[in-house]
Amino acid sequence: MSVVCVIPARYASTRYPGKPLALLRGATGEARSLIERSWRAACEVSGFDAIHVATDDDRIAEAARAFGASVLMTSSDARNGTERCAEALAQLGEGVEMVVNLQGDAPLTPPWFLEALIAGLRADSQAALATPILRCDGETLAALKADRAAGRVGGTTAVVDSAMRGLYFSKEVIPYTSSPYAAEAPTPVFHHVGVYAYRPWALHAYPDWPVGPLETLEGLEQLRFLEAGHAVRCVEVEARGRKFWELNNPEDIPRIEAMLAQMGLP
Template sequence: MPRIAIIIPARFASTRYPGKPLVDLAGPEGRTMALIDWTWAAATAVPGIAEVAVATEDERIADHARARGMAVIMTPAHCSNGTERCAAALQGLAAVPDIVVNLQGDAPLIPPAMVRAVIDMVAADPDLAMATAAVPASPAVLGHLQEDARHGRVGGTTVVCTAQGRALYFSKSIIPHVPAGTEPAAPVLLHVGLYAYRPAALAAYVAAGASPLERQEGLEQLRFLEAGIAPGVAICPAPAWDLIELNNPSDRPLVEAQLRRRAQQAVPA
């Protein structure tokens, strides 16, 4: 069995939402925890994982995480995104993993089965350097994306891919374009903040440096595409709750509602 490590990149200096990992979110039964706590709970619920660690540049996040029993790896402040932070955290793990999972700190609603789907996609194909996940956007999620676009907010990310499950492009715009007042001809795929890499892919990513499209869209995964590496995309069934990430302060009540909705489901989160 491959050795799997989950790294949770958690940056305090977020441009859109400074201090986001420590923002309190009210979940089910009046339970309130910081965003990083909810994400840690999601990571440790995944079966078959050898190691889980928070990777951060900030002592406030590190102190909070350590006080709650989380493993912490300090990483440089100059890491420009979660993938670079995962690469920097590799040397702080107990052992070199075969596959590294990047479970982004603002995505606490990801179910364990989706994490396993991305891991299994990489494990099954020795030629696949990395993979990510997507779900068909529900009408509610698509409406949320469209509302963000109308108000000039940067919301979730969408992806289009080949019939073979390789990414063609990722964008913070809604792709493919859905004309106003029409239903999409095919499901809009909501990209999920989740990646699985081989360690060599992380090293190559850092060596390549930031790419033009990555800078323009603000999407780290575009560096792989511009380098000619097509990420695998595991298209997963959407869970019974909406996978809303905490990208902006206005997302907070939406994420809290979905945390409560997830707890009401008969199947484990």
């Protein structure tokens, strides 16, 4: 049974068309595309038996093959990354233990986030999928609040129950807190890391479930599992000094490039 990483990527993003091919400069000054940086992040993970870029766009496919990635061509009908992963799974056939969806806008995802994710789903036989969450420090919480104050849709936050099952995910900053926090101080807010590990049965079934009102309002694909009554295992991960941020808007490029430089990532 294999663990397969799929990196879904589409060109026609509503908020940021062409985002997978956006260039990011690392600590050495070398510019690499977002999709290549996401693929390189996947290559650092121990436990993947295969890594595929799944796309419906020839430009992304050509760029991915140029830097050595395996590409699975999917349809333009996929409404989100999970549906694109479901199409990819249909091409992979039998013998898959789980599919890990490393979304192509998260090049700063450390390998131990994904390794903890795989272990977390294996440990919870009742969960349809697992996803990582990272406790915000004061600096990250301030950045999330600043995005919302400026009218930008930035990172996603998560709230969990005592068993670390997801209760809700939102593009708003939840839970509410008015307390001030020092830059490196822990806060009660969890930043959702947009990575998922699915059991094959859940991924196969997902496209046929109705899109509910919460998924429609938030635009968050994982809410379809909650609205369908399926458990989402949240795996708390540790930053270990690494910064984490997704590329959601063009304004995020300087922030991510600064993080790459600060961490010495090429």
